[in-house]
Amino acid sequence: MDTSSPQSKKEWLLTQEAFDELLGWLNPDREQAGSRYEQIRLRLIKIFACRGCVEPEELADETINRVIRKLPEIKETYEGDPALYFYGVAQKVHLEYTRRKPIPADLPSQPEPRAEVEREYECLERCMQKLTPENREFVIRYYQDEKRAKIDNRRELAERLGIALNAVRIRAHRIRATLHECVRQCLGEASG
Numbered sequence: 001m002d003t004s005s006p007q008s009k010k011e012w013l014l015t016q017e018a019f020d021e022l023l024g025w026l027n028p029d030r031e032q033a034g035s036r037y038e039q040i041r042l043r044l045i046k047i048f049a050c051r052g053c054v055e056p057e058e059l060a061d062e063t064i065n066r067v068i069r070k071l072p073e074i075k076e077t078y079e080g081d082p083a084l085y086f087y088g089v090a091q092k093v094h095l096e097y098t099r100r101k102p103i104p105a106d107l108p109s110q111p112e113p114r115a116e117v118e119r120e121y122e123c124l125e126r127c128m129q130k131l132t133p134e135n136r137e138f139v140i141r142y143y144q145d146e147k148r149a150k151i152d153n154r155r156e157l158a159e160r161l162g163i164a165l166n167a168v169r170i171r172a173h174r175i176r177a178t179l180h181e182c183v184r185q186c187l188g189e190a191s192g
Contacts, residue, residue: 014065022068025075026082040064040083043121044090045143049176050124050183053097057146063090091117123186127179135175142172 023033026040044063048056066089078085128136141157144150158168 014068018068018071021071021075022064025071036083040086042140042144043083044086046124046128047087047090047117047121048094048097049143050120050180051094052180053094056143057150059090059093059097061146063093066093087117087121119187120183123183124179126186127182130182131175131179139172139175139179142168 023030023037026036027033041060041064044060045056048059053059063086067086070089074085128139131139138157142154144153154168155165158165161168163171
């Protein structure tokens with residue numbers, strides 16, 4: 001899937017018009033389109049987080065920006081659930097991320113086939129459902145937003161729970177570790 005654009009990535013800026021075009025592609029109803037956009041963004045964040053990416057929000061946003069840049073070329077001919085296109089682009093973004101990230105000498109980088117990504121996503125969704133409703137809401141809130149909004153959101157989360165911000169980080173880390181192990185086991189069952 002080629003997600004490049006004739007316009008350089010550094011020159012490209014997200015405009016309101018381009019974002020509105022994306023929302024229109026997701027759903028003609030503006031409110032439902034906004035809801036669908038949020039669902040896709042949160043799932044992208046979960047996918048990147050469960051793969052151990054240290055910047056899941058930034059990678060999710062990069063994925064969305066690439067889809068928006070490509071949208072004029074694909075929106076008329078693309079068939080099927082738009083979310084699947086996002087996940088395909090996310091695969092490429094993740095592959096680029098793993099190539100940039102230092103890799104230990106004993107672990108070679110190997111791209112994962114599309115079916116593996118879909119299995120990971122299905123396992124992540126299954127594992128998210130196994131969390132208590134409180135932990136599921138917590139982890140989704142913890143990883144939502146970006147930059148200043150993310151910091152403010154995490155501070156509000158700590159205040160609402162009546163715990164220190166560091167305790168919020170520790171709790172998020174534990175839930176993420178639980179999810180990671182659950183996904184690993186799920187993938188083991190799927191391949192067995």
